Amino acid sequence: MPVTTSSERGPDLHTPLSGVPLTHGQLPRYAAQFTLLAAIAAGIALTLAGWNPAASAIIAGAGYVVVIYAWSRTVEGPRKARDRLVTAVVTGAFLLALLPLVSVIVTVVGNGIARFDVEFFTYSMRGVVGEGGGAYHAIMGTLVVTGLAALISVPIGILTAIYLVEYGRGRLAKAITFFVDVMTGIPSIVAGLFAYALFALVFGPGVRMGIMGAIALSVLMIPVVVRSAEEMLKLVPNELREAAYALAVPKWRTIVKVVLPTALAGIATGVTLAIARVIGETAPLLITLGITSSVNLNPVDGRMATLPVYAYYQYVTPGVPPEPALERAWTAALTLIIIVMALNLIARLISRLFAPKTRG
Amino acid sequence: MAKRIEVKDLDIYYDKFLAVQGVSMTIQPRSVTALIGPSGCGKSTFLRTLNRMHELVPGARVDGKVFMDDEDLYGPGVDPVSVRRQIGMVFQRPNPFPTMSIYENVAAGIRLNGGRMKKSELDDVVERSLRSANLWAEVKDRLNRPGSGLSGGQQQRLCIARAIAVQPGVLLMDEPCSALDPISTQAIEDLMLELKTDYTIVIVTHNMQQAARVSDVTGFFNLRGVGQPGELVEIDETTKIFSTPSNKATEDYISGRFG
Ligand SMILES: Nc1ncnc2c1ncn2[C@@H]1O[C@H](COP(=O)(O)OP(=O)(O)O)[C@@H](O)[C@H]1O
Numbered sequence: 207m208p209v210t211t212s213s214e215r216g217p218d219l220h221t222p223l224s225g226v227p228l229t230h231g232q233l234p235r236y237a238a239q240f241t242l243l244a245a246i247a248a249g250i251a252l253t254l255a256g257w258n259p260a261a262s263a264i265i266a267g268a269g270y271v272v273v274i275y276a277w278s279r280t281v282e283g284p285r286k287a288r289d290r291l292v293t294a295v296v297t298g299a300f301l302l303a304l305l306p307l308v309s310v311i312v313t314v315v316g317n318g319i320a321r322f323d324v325e326f327f328t329y330s331m332r333g334v335v336g337e338g339g340g341a342y343h344a345i346m347g348t349l350v351v352t353g354l355a356a357l358i359s360v361p362i363g364i365l366t367a368i369y370l371v372e373y374g375r376g377r378l379a380k381a382i383t384f385f386v387d388v389m390t391g392i393p394s395i396v397a398g399l400f401a402y403a404l405f406a407l408v409f410g411p412g413v414r415m416g417i418m419g420a421i422a423l424s425v426l427m428i429p430v431v432v433r434s435a436e437e438m439l440k441l442v443p444n445e446l447r448e449a450a451y452a453l454a455v456p457k458w459r460t461i462v463k464v465v466l467p468t469a470l471a472g473i474a475t476g477v478t479l480a481i482a483r484v485i486g487e488t489a490p491l492l493i494t495l496g497i498t499s500s501v502n503l504n505p506v507d508g509r510m511a512t513l514p515v516y517a518y519y520q521y522v523t524p525g526v527p528p529e530p531a532l533e534r535a536w537t538a539a540l541t542l543i544i545i546v547m548a549l550n551l552i553a554r555l556i557s558r559l560f561a562p563k564t565r566g
Numbered sequence: 567m568a569k570r571i572e573v574k575d576l577d578i579y580y581d582k583f584l585a586v587q588g589v590s591m592t593i594q595p596r597s598v599t600a601l602i603g604p605s606g607c608g609k610s611t612f613l614r615t616l617n618r619m620h621e622l623v624p625g626a627r628v629d630g631k632v633f634m635d636d637e638d639l640y641g642p643g644v645d646p647v648s649v650r651r652q653i654g655m656v657f658q659r660p661n662p663f664p665t666m667s668i669y670e671n672v673a674a675g676i677r678l679n680g681g682r683m684k685k686s687e688l689d690d691v692v693e694r695s696l697r698s699a700n701l702w703a704e705v706k707d708r709l710n711r712p713g714s715g716l717s718g719g720q721q722q723r724l725c726i727a728r729a730i731a732v733q734p735g736v737l738l739m740d741e742p743c744s745a746l747d748p749i750s751t752q753a754i755e756d757l758m759l760e761l762k763t764d765y766t767i768v769i770v771t772h773n774m775q776q777a778a779r780v781s782d783v784t785g786f787f788n789l790r791g792v793g794q795p796g797e798l799v800e801i802d803e804t805t806k807i808f809s810t811p812s813n814k815a816t817e818d819y820i821s822g823r824f825g
């Protein structure tokens with residue numbers, strides 16, 4: 207083999223590259239912070255001078271980006287300057303994305319806290335006109351309907367995912383995947399109409415039942431459960447399945463005892479998030495459940511109240527004076543947000559508890 | 567308990583792709599048989615046909631016969647699951663079940679099959695298997711800890727304990743030491759020499775010294791040519807293969823003059 211010379215092999219790594227210094231200038235330690243403070247001060251000054259607050263904030267932000275970039279470029283060089291520029295832009299985008307979230311939370315808490323009292327959580331709206339009353343019936347209705355929806359969707363969703371990952375080959379699997387994708391995109395009102403039409407066929411028009419709402423929600427929930435469970439099952443290394451097969455464990459037992467436990471944390475998280483996704487649905491429940499002012503926990507017996515529909519009706523038919531009803535609507539919204547947040551926390555807890563342990 | 571395996575004119579396919587062609591060999595009980603050869607010549611593929619793991623790949627099939635003590639493993643009506651009950655396997659990468667403790671991992675072959683066994687009996691099986699795998703002393707105080715918390719070498723010995731807990735007649739090992747450090751490798755080689763008094767062991771290895779150290783018989787696999795299927799070039803006593811192989815390709819391969 208001929209000895210290759212360094213010129214054939216690209217850059218010579220032994221002599222240092224000349225002209226590129228290893229040190230370069232640095233901005234003072236709190237340069238970024240001071241620039242930011244200055245920008246904020248300028249923004250406040252503009253607002254005080256009578257400018258639109260949003261416009262002042264944009265100008266302050268842009269000013270910060272320009273100043274820090276120019277300053278860093280002259281002192282630190284182009285690479286550092288680009289780093290600071292992108293940091294500023296990314297942080298700005300993050301704050302912008304956070305804005306609606308914070309705004310919603312502040313508004314809902316601010317308006318909802320007034321009726322966030324014991325009465326709200328212990329009384330229904332039976333016989334209530336004007337002040338007082340609560341959403342006990344709606345909270346229970348939401349829990350019953352969503353619980354039923356989960357009861358229907360979780361087994362179907364997980365079994366479908368198992369079929370797709372462990373058994374599905376060929377046409378049928380492709381078709382199922384396709385229809386699950388299609389189902390993901392179904393507008394929720396269509397799911398409600400489907401459930402309504404289904405029951406109207408049997409019970410005649412005008413039928414309202416808790417189970418109808420649960421079925422409408424399942425239509426929305428099943429694709430989410432299938433998708434997340436499928437991803438989680440795919441993450442289970444094939445080596446574990448082979449290890450089980452090599453121990454003469456039949457396929458179904460391998461799935462039940464090895465694959466599912468390994469993926470359990472992820473599946474449980476996915477299910478919880480799917481529940482959180484449907485618990486705030488209003489349109490399908492409006493069609494299938496309607497509203498009632500008293501407690502009904504029987505899902506096969508007439509109308510049922512749920513939190514989103516409750517909030518909706520309190521808002522559109524407030525009565526005179528409207529204030530007490532509007533306050534109840536806000537508190538219902540706040541309760542819903544708290545339930546969803548609790549579900550998310552539970553999801554995290556579950557994934558921590560069930561995650562396969564690697565360290566003893 | 568140890569079984570003899572006889573392979574007759576075996577062709578192994580992945581769908582239409584012929585991966586290995588015309589393998590015939592006899593594997594003696596209570597011995598270690600090493601399979602060597604360059605990567606991609608079908609050693610793993612061949613090994614996985616011996617316990618019918620090969621057909622788990624969609625479209626994979628074989629042509630030919632494999633006998634275990636005169637029973638045709640590919641005969642009509644043979645259940646692959648019962649074949650695997652007789653022929654255990656250890657993989658290249660240690661793969662303990664991550665949701666199970668050390669104890670449960672060793673007991674997995676019994677428990678996952680729904681086997682009912684008294685707690686004390688199961689305890690005995692677990693201890694015996696871990697002792698045979700030279701792991702008992704290291705883990706006896708933490709049997710309820712997760713198996714995946716062990717070091718790589720310990721995990722591999724755990725997998726060996728798991729495989730021998732169900733008392734198979736044959737133990738297949740596919741490069742069991744290639745992910746391990748020299749000390750763990752030494753431990754597993756010692757283990758193979760101990761285990762061969764009770765089991766028939768077939769090991770695939772890329773390490774010539776290892777083949778020379780642990781095996782009684784060595785088989786050399788090679789590709790017939792570029793784009794052609796793999797084949798068993800020769801199989802003989804290990805001492806013979808490493809001193810006076812009858813085939814030129816074998817000699818080139820073991821002396822490092824390959825390719
Ligand atoms: N699951 C598979 N599907 C299709 N071809 C495969 C599969 N596994 C291995 N092969 C092919 O079979 C041949 C033998 O591979 P393998 O048995 O892994 O070789 P070795 O273990 O000797 O390195 C290779 O050509 C490889 O590409």
Ligand SMILES: [Mg+2]
Nearest residue numbers: 609610611740
């Ligand atoms: Mg291999």
